[in-house]
Amino acid sequence: MMSDEMGATFAPRVFSGVQPSGQLTLGNYLGAIRNFVPLQDTHTCMYCMVDLHAITVWQEPQELTAATRHVAAAFMAAGLDPSRSALFNQSMVPEHTQLGWVFNCVARLGWLNRMTQFKEKAGKDREKASVGLYAYPTLMAADILLYKATAVPVGEDQKQHLELTRDIAQKFNNDWGREVFPLTEPLILGDATRVMSLRDGTKKMSKSDPSDLSRINLTDDRDTIAKKFKKAKTDPEPLPETVEGLTGRPEADNLVGIYGALAGLSKAEVMAQFGGQGFGAFKPALGDLAVEKLGPMRDEMERMLADPGEIDAILRKGAEQAREIAAPVLDEVYEVLGLVR
Ligand code: TYM
Numbered sequence: 001m002m003s004d005e006m007g008a009t010f011a012p013r014v015f016s017g018v019q020p021s022g023q024l025t026l027g028n029y030l031g032a033i034r035n036f037v038p039l040q041d042t043h044t045c046m047y048c049m050v051d052l053h054a055i056t057v058w059q060e061p062q063e064l065t066a067a068t069r070h071v072a073a074a075f076m077a078a079g080l081d082p083s084r085s086a087l088f089n090q091s092m093v094p095e096h097t098q099l100g101w102v103f104n105c106v107a108r109l110g111w112l113n114r115m116t117q118f119k120e121k122a123g124k125d126r127e128k129a130s131v132g133l134y135a136y137p138t139l140m141a142a143d144i145l146l147y148k149a150t151a152v153p154v155g156e157d158q159k160q161h162l163e164l165t166r167d168i169a170q171k172f173n174n175d176w177g178r179e180v181f182p183l184t185e186p187l188i189l190g191d192a193t194r195v196m197s198l199r200d201g202t203k204k205m206s207k208s209d210p211s212d213l214s215r216i217n218l219t220d221d222r223d224t225i226a227k228k229f230k231k232a233k234t235d236p237e238p239l240p241e242t243v244e245g246l247t248g249r250p251e252a253d254n255l256v257g258i259y260g261a262l263a264g265l266s267k268a269e270v271m272a273q274f275g276g277q278g279f280g281a282f283k284p285a286l287g288d289l290a291v292e293k294l295g296p297m298r299d300e301m302e303r304m305l306a307d308p309g310e311i312d313a314i315l316r317k318g319a320e321q322a323r324e325i326a327a328p329v330l331d332e333v334y335e336v337l338g339l340v341r
Helices: 026-036 061-078 095-104 109-113 116-122 131-145 156-176 222-231 250-263 267-274 279-305 308-337
Strands: 013-018 044-049 085-089 151-153 185-187
Touching (some): 013 026, 013 131, 026 061, 026 151, 044 061, 061 308, 131 156, 222 279
Parallel strands (some): 013 044
């Protein structure tokens, strides 16, 4: 049980979401999905394909459908068990958008104006961004708080959105004088909380990067993985002997971090093994390791994707379970607001 400042207690519950847009990357896997799995032992877990977040930018309908099933397959191939966790897509649980609207009326414009992800995604021509892209973080807060989630496993880039979620919970609780929502803790776990692009060590690895060489996709085959690591940008120096030697060498630091995350080693342990060696030796070792770790997952995803009907049935069942928790929470919120029902 988690006890917050005013003494209300909340059952240990986890929510996390992944957008079904483009290909899932090694960043999504190491920064988030992999960390979802052990939480099944300690928490009630809800893992969601956030399709309504995906449509804040244009999505081809057929690709959106395929990507939703692809994320579901990746979740299960990574070790999420639909008999223990609720796996579902956001649009199947209408309470997300209902609570999202309430939060649009709680969050302040000034708060949303500070969101760096909106600034990055909207780019220079902000006038042309969708209203949904701007309101994205309030729907995200609704995703989490609809289940009164106490913890949310995410990569580093979602930290600011989780701070906003806490601000919304706190303002809601204060304004209505009722301890409805917990102050959710972000779980930013492990050494790969920010996996960087293979073409530019200062940019995040992202499914929306125009260059496919910048990322490892979870569906890449053995040869593609090896090729992408071989072509990864590096500097001409050999690997340093110590972790401190990685400072100022973002590409080297990123590849060492990826190796460590895949092998279950700290950066220091990777340096003990490879320090002083050139990238000519390190890159093939990294490629082999990635193929060894990701290959079985890819095969399992492929097997599951051959039966989309089965995946859809799992999502429908997950959505039913999710609604069992969500509907009473939305009821409570509507009652607190004084909405006649
Ligand atoms: P999304 O779909 O961009 O990414 C899914 C998860 O992967 C993590 N991630 C990374 N971690 C390490 N290195 C990277 N290069 C990298 N790229 C992505 C993200 O941090 C995320 O955990 N807004 C969210 C989706 C969302 C959500 C939620 C998450 C909607 N509602 C509620 C948690 C709780 C997003 O766009 O994730």
